[in-house]
Amino acid sequence: xxxxxxxxxxxxxxxxxxxxxxxxxxxxxxxxxGRIVLPPExxxxxxxxxxxxxxxxxxxxxxxxxxxxxSVPPTDQPPPTDQPPPTDQPPPxxxxxxMLLRETFDDLVMGPLVAPGWSASPDVESFTVAAIPTSVDxxxxxxxxxxxxxxxxxxxxxxxxxxxxxxxDVRLSGDAAPGMLMAIEAxxxxxxxxxxxxxxxxxxxxxSVAGDVRLxxxxxxxxxxxxxxxxxxxxxxxxxxxxxxxxxxxxxxTLRDSAPEAARLCFSVRSRTTAGLNIDDVTVATx
Numbered sequence: 509x510x511x512x513x514x515x516x517x518x519x520x521x522x523x524x525x526x527x528x529x530x531x532x533x534x535x536x537x538x539x540x541x542g543r544i545v546l547p548p549e550x551x552x553x554x555x556x557x558x559x560x561x562x563x564x565x566x567x568x569x570x571x572x573x574x575x576x577x578x579s580v581p582p583t584d585q586p587p588p589t590d591q592p593p594p595t596d597q598p599p600p601x602x603x604x605x606x607m608l609l610r611e612t613f614d615d616l617v618m619g620p621l622v623a624p625g626w627s628a629s630p631d632v633e634s635f636t637v638a639a640i641p642t643s644v645d646x647x648x649x650x651x652x653x654x655x656x657x658x659x660x661x662x663x664x665x666x667x668x669x670x671x672x673x674x675x676x677d678v679r680l681s682g683d684a685a686p687g688m689l690m691a692i693e694a695x696x697x698x699x700x701x702x703x704x705x706x707x708x709x710x711x712x713x714x715x716s717v718a719g720d721v722r723l724x725x726x727x728x729x730x731x732x733x734x735x736x737x738x739x740x741x742x743x744x745x746x747x748x749x750x751x752x753x754x755x756x757x758x759x760x761x762t763l764r765d766s767a768p769e770a771a772r773l774c775f776s777v778r779s780r781t782t783a784g785l786n787i788d789d790v791t792v793a794t795x
Contacts, residue, residue, distance in 0.1 A: 608672065609665060609792040613637055613646045621648055625664045634659040640679070640786050641728075647679075647788035652779035658687060659778075663790070665771035668694040670737040671795040674773065677749065677788040679728045684783035687776055689723075690731055694771035697763040699733055699742045710744055713762035721746055721756040728788075735763070 628635030700711035
């Protein structure tokens with residue numbers, strides 16, 4: 509009787525205690541579960557390794573390149589450039605013009621001009637090296653005698669081709685009288701420029717043609733003569749070096765026949781009282 513009634517209350521008590529413990533455990537778990545911090549929402553795309561591609565949202569900025577690296581354009585589109593594609597060939601260059609004669613007079617000693625190929629009349633004193641326009645940039649000076657005679661200076665030339673260009677800078681000074689200014693003879697052909705107070709005249713076959721240009725004293729002019737022996741013609745250009753935009757041209761002039769002597773270039777000045785002609789930068793080139 510005692511054992512039966514004594515054990516039954518104990519079993520009830522044990523069951524009650526177990527229920528209490530279970531309830532306590534559940535309460536503790538519920539309390540702990542309420543304090544768990546959930547992770548934020550994952551990004552739009554998640555991946556690992558070099559093959560990862562992240563798709564930014566419209567408000568995100570584009571990803572920056574790694575430090576020390578530059579943006580690389582897509583491989584299927586060449587980078588834009590304003591330069592022409594590279595080539596192994598060098599750019600074409602202007603062909604050099606063969607120079608047959610070049611006289612600057614800068615390396616000659618000032619005083620009577622003594623240089624191979626040049627001759628002067630009436631004497632060597634009429635042809636000198638002068639410090640005009642400067643002592644460094646010198647020129648040759650042809651001075652006419654005071655008694656009204658003509659002074660002439662000539663330069664012998666080698667055989668010239670059928671086409672060539674003669675060029676010289678000239679400057680008149682003093683009281684120069686009308687007369688021949690410059691002439692060239694080669695291959696039995698003759699071209700000539702005469703100077704007068706009214707206008708320059710050009711030899712044209714057996715006669716002459718007046719050009720609409722006048723040479724002023726103490727001004728440098730560049731004379732250019734293009735000769736074509738085959739067509740027996742030549743053209744002249746006269747440029748005012750103080751106003752380079754002013755260029756006079758005369759085309760279609762006829763060469764005059766001359767004695768088949770050695771080629772030469774001549775300058776001349778004549779005076780009533782005193783006159784001078786400065787000559788500089790004489791060139792003969794082809795064509």
